Amino acid sequence: MNLITAEHLTHSYTERVLFENAAFSLNEKEKVGIIGINGTGKSTLLKILAGKETPDNGTITTGRNLRIAYLPQTPSFHDKETTLTAALPPDSEIAVSSDAYEPDAKSYLTKLGFTDFNQQVLELSGGQRKRVALVRTLLTPCDVLILDEPTNHLDSAMSEWLEDFLKSWRSALIMITHDRYFLDSVVNRIVEIDKGSLYSYSCSYLEYLERKAEREEIAQATERKRQSILRKEIAWIQRGARARSTKQKAHIARYEKLRDMSAPKTDQTIEITAGSSRLGNTTIELEHLCKSFDGKPLLSDFSYIFLHTDRVGIIGPNGCGKSTLFKMITGKEQPDSGTVTIGQTVKIGYFTQESEPIDPSVRVIDFIKEGGNIIHTSEGTLSASVMLERFLFPPDMQYALVERLSGGERRRLSLLRILMEAPNILLLDEPTNDLDITTLTLLEDYLDSFHGIVVTVSHDRYFLDRICNRIFAFEGNGILTQYEGGYTDYKNASSVEMKLTDSGLSGSSPSSETPEKTTNRHNWKDGQEKKKKMSYKEQREFETIEDDIASLEEQIEKLDSEILQAAHDFVHLNELTVKKDQCQSLLNEKMERWMYLEELNEEITSKLIH
Numbered sequence: 089m090n091l092i093t094a095e096h097l098t099h100s101y102t103e104r105v106l107f108e109n110a111a112f113s114l115n116e117k118e119k120v121g122i123i124g125i126n127g128t129g130k131s132t133l134l135k136i137l138a139g140k141e142t143p144d145n146g147t148i149t150t151g152r153n154l155r156i157a158y159l160p161q162t163p164s165f166h167d168k169e170t171t172l173t174a175a176l177p178p179d180s181e182i183a184v185s186s187d188a189y190e191p192d193a194k195s196y197l198t199k200l201g202f203t204d205f206n207q208q209v210l211e212l213s214g215g216q217r218k219r220v221a222l223v224r225t226l227l228t229p230c231d232v233l234i235l236d237e238p239t240n241h242l243d244s245a246m247s248e249w250l251e252d253f254l255k256s257w258r259s260a261l262i263m264i265t266h267d268r269y270f271l272d273s274v275v276n277r278i279v280e281i282d283k284g285s286l287y288s289y290s291c292s293y294l295e296y297l298e299r300k301a302e303r304e305e306i307a308q309a310t311e312r313k314r315q316s317i318l319r320k321e322i323a324w325i326q327r328g329a330r331a332r333s334t335k336q337k338a339h340i341a342r343y344e345k346l347r348d349m350s351a352p353k354t355d356q357t358i359e360i361t362a363g364s365s366r367l368g369n370t371t372i373e374l375e376h377l378c379k380s381f382d383g384k385p386l387l388s389d390f391s392y393i394f395l396h397t398d399r400v401g402i403i404g405p406n407g408c409g410k411s412t413l414f415k416m417i418t419g420k421e422q423p424d425s426g427t428v429t430i431g432q433t434v435k436i437g438y439f440t441q442e443s444e445p446i447d448p449s450v451r452v453i454d455f456i457k458e459g460g461n462i463i464h465t466s467e468g469t470l471s472a473s474v475m476l477e478r479f480l481f482p483p484d485m486q487y488a489l490v491e492r493l494s495g496g497e498r499r500r501l502s503l504l505r506i507l508m509e510a511p512n513i514l515l516l517d518e519p520t521n522d523l524d525i526t527t528l529t530l531l532e533d534y535l536d537s538f539h540g541i542v543v544t545v546s547h548d549r550y551f552l553d554r555i556c557n558r559i560f561a562f563e564g565n566g567i568l569t570q571y572e573g574g575y576t577d578y579k580n581a582s583s584v585e586m587k588l589t590d591s592g593l594s595g596s597s598p599s600s601e602t603p604e605k606t607t608n609r610h611n612w613k614d615g616q617e618k619k620k621k622m623s624y625k626e627q628r629e630f631e632t633i634e635d636d637i638a639s640l641e642e643q644i645e646k647l648d649s650e651i652l653q654a655a656h657d658f659v660h661l662n663e664l665t666v667k668k669d670q671c672q673s674l675l676n677e678k679m680e681r682w683m684y685l686e687e688l689n690e691e692i693t694s695k696l697i698h
Contacts, residue, residue, distance in 0.1 A: 089116045091154060091232055091260055092137060097146035097286075099132060102492050106132055110146075110286040112279065114232065119254070119261040121271045121293065124281035125480065126496025126524045130264050131161055131236055133281065137262065138234050155181070157230035161237055161495065163221030165209045171197065172205035174220050177228040189227050196223040199249050200242070201406050214442065215241030215406065226253070235263035239270055240521050243406050243547045244575070266525050268293060268550045367396060367512040367540055370431030372417060377426035378566070379412060386412055387423070388566030394513075394541050401552045401575065402545045404562025410545040411441055414515050437511030441518040441545070443502040448491035452481055452501065455490060459508040472508065479504045496522045503531070512540040520548040536652070549575045553665060573672070576665045630685045633678060640675040644668060 094112040098105070106129030114120065114137075122130050135141035136148065138158035150156075157177075165174045175193045176186040194205060200219040209220060218241050225235065239247050247270060254261060254274045265271055271278075271293045278289045278296040289296045371394045379387040386409030394400070402410050415421040416428055418438055430436075446455055456472045463470050476486050479500055485492075493501065499522040506514075514535075520528055532554045535542055546552055552559070552575035559571040559578040571578040647668040654660045 089151070090114070091116060091151050093149045094137065095147050095149075097133075097136070097143050099129065099136065099143045099145075101129070101132065104492075105284055107281060107286065108284045110284070112137070112286055112288075114260055114262065116260060117258065118277055119257070119275045120263070120277045120279055121275035122262065122264045122279050122281065123271075123293075123525060125526050126500060126522070127494045128281040130281055131494075133286075134158070134234050134236050134262065134264065135160075151231070154232065155230040156232045156234060157181070157225045157228035158234045159221055159225040159236055159238060162214075163217060165217065165220075167210060169209045170205065171202055171207045171209055171212065171220055174209045175223040175227070177224060181228050181230075183229075192227060193223055196226060200246055219246075222250075230259060232260045232262065233257065235261070235265075237264055237266075237522070239265050239267045239547075241406070244403060244549060245405065247547060247549070266520060266523060266528060267548055268525065366433055368431050368433035370429065371396065371434060371541060372431070372513065373427075373429040374417075375427045375429070377413075377416065377423045377428070379409065379416065379421075379423050380566075381409075381412075385566035387568065390426075390566075390568050392560075392570075394543070396541065398541045398543070399535070399555050399557045400541075400543045401556035401559045402543065402562075403547070403552070403559060403575070403578070408562040409566070410562065411517055414438070414517055414543075414545065417515065434513055435509070435511045436513045436515060437506040437509060438515045439503060439506055439517060439519055441521065443499055446490045446498060446501070448489060450490055451487050452476065452490060452493070453486040455501065456505055456508060459505040460510070463508050463510060475504060475508060496524055499523055500527055503527075514538065514540065514542045514544075516542065516544040516546070518545055518547070520546055520551050553661065573669065574665065576662060577669050577672075580666075580669050626685060626688075629681075630689060633682050633685065637675065637678050637682065640671055640678060643671050644675065647671065 090113060092112070092114040094110070097110040097112065098108045100106060104127075112133070122133060124130050132141065136143050138156050139148075140158065140160075172190070172193060175197055176189050179186060182189070197205065197220070200223065202216075202219075209217065212220065222235075222238055225233070238250060242250060247267065251270050251273055254263075261275075263275070275293070276290070278291065278293060280287045280289070280296070280300065287300075289299050291299065373393045375391050377387050377390045378385070390413075402413065404410055412421060416423050417430075418436060419428075453472060453476060456476060461472055463472075463475060473483070473486060477483070481497075481501070490498065490501070503519070503523075519531065523531070528548075528551065532551065535555050542555065544551070544555065554574070556574045557572070559573065559575065560568050561571060561578060561582070563569050571581050573581075647664055651661060651664050651668065654664055
């Protein structure tokens with residue numbers, strides 16, 4: 089059954105045409121993901137479908153008595169509402185008392201990190217207000233659920249809860265999200281807004297990537313054929329075609345029709361190129377950092393020296409202290425105790441969770457020039473104007489006022505401003521918020537070749553898997569624990585540790601040690617009386633174990649190379665990550681076993697000598 093039909097949609101924002109003569113339809117139980125580069129009109133389309141905005145032209149037809157629940161990008165509330173009352177569905181949308189929804193509202197709020205249901209909603213941060221609005225929208229009875237960026241401001245556990253919730257959702261769903269794991273898991277249709285048109289793909293996100301490439305290839309082949317025919321027709325016209333006969337007139341009409349056809353527009357690509365400053369031996373050194381807030385420990389005795397090749401991800405629940413750690417590194421906040429040492433050559437580029445406000449009356453190019461008129465890169469010297477074009481700000485937009493930009497475009501502009509300053513250490517606080525998938529993909533490619541340190545706070549599981557080689561996880565009471573690998577490695581390691589803890593085996597034997605987790609490990613010989621000689625089996629193992637270790641290290645190196653090549657195929661990427669995790673686990677076990685056998689051999693040798 090068709091729920092919503094939109095035909096001949098045309099809509100503009102200021103002087104920019106967002107979509108023209110576009111069509112959209114939604115059937116029962118469909119789950120649709122809307123994607124496209126920032127500024128193409130994704131949020132505007134949702135507002136039109138939700139009845140919150142009227143298109144310039146076109147018609148919207150909905151089923152009789154269709155109920156729509158809509159989560160806007162920036163929700164609003166009444167001044168005197170509490171967290172709980174703001175999370176309840178509007179009285180106008182329900183047939184019973186809102187009190188009936190209180191148990192579910194409290195349950196959902198708890199899962200999204202709330203403990204004080206009586207707190208005034210005006211006291212909440214922007215991210216908290218968005219989560220309260222999400223609860224209100226999920227509880228509102230509806231036939232169509234429309235969500236604009238529901239995963240923004242959710243930590244990983246919250247995203248996984250919402251993902252499971254929406255996978256079991258039985259009504260129709262339309263949403264915008266840039267979380268690629270989330271998108272691929274939840275939706276069964278992708279609608280892309282591209283150059284003013286809407287393209288529909290009844291498939292997962294991964295399959296959409298393949299189908300889009302096929303569509304663009306067909307369009308380019310058609311254009312090559314048109315150009316070939318045009319060349320022949322032009323030659324015929326130039327030979328002196330006369331429009332005396334009906335046949336000749338038709339021929340000329342066909343030529344003119346071919347001539348006036350528009351060529352397919354090719355995607356602009358964001359070539360993120362930035363210079364970087366030289367980074368000396370001293371980078372950033374954190375020693376015994378402690379920080380508390382309202383008596384709650386955020387950081388307890390944390391020490392770490394950042395290495396030149398570090399790609400570090402910081403994860404943990406909202407409010408645990410991730411952004412506070414960045415503020416201490418940049419000097420915006422001081423630790424209660426401990427020291428932060430910054431090397432003399434360090435130049436930090438700090439991309440904050442919510443970009444610094446940009447004066448809406450300033451021109452786009454002037455804002456970038458405040459960071460630098462030129463930048464020195466491996467390609468040579470590039471001007472601010474050229475860099476803007478590479479960030480999808482064509483010349484006609486460069487002299488426009490910032491107030492004309494969408495929220496996502498302003499985030500992209502802020503990112504370019506930071507890179508124009510040629511940092512050698514990047515601190516990225518929730519960089520995936522409000523950046524479209526195209527920008528994220530190319531940012532990831534850029535970070536692969538960035539000559540410096542990258543530290544990111546993110547809840548985007550794909551982004552963390554894609555760029556990080558080390559994870560620091562906030563695990564309560566200010567404890568920050570180190571894991572090797574990306575987010576999937578962390579999840580595998582922490583789930584193994586949890587199972588072992590639940591079973592009472594954690595730390596009781598060498599085999600129970602979680603291999604990826606950096607702790608003070610027990611040696612294989614711990615708790616055992618040292619042997620006076622090796623068994624035959626141990627002797628054979630001692631002779632071959634170094635070859636086994638070398639072989640595993642080669643396998644891991646090969647898997648690392650394959651992971652880089654599979655960067656955009658996240659199904660295959662996940663398979664490779666699991667394989668790497670297994671190899672790493674086995675390697676750690678072999679290394680622990682080798683240490684035990686080596687020490688046993690030294691002890692036996694020493695006794696023989698004496």
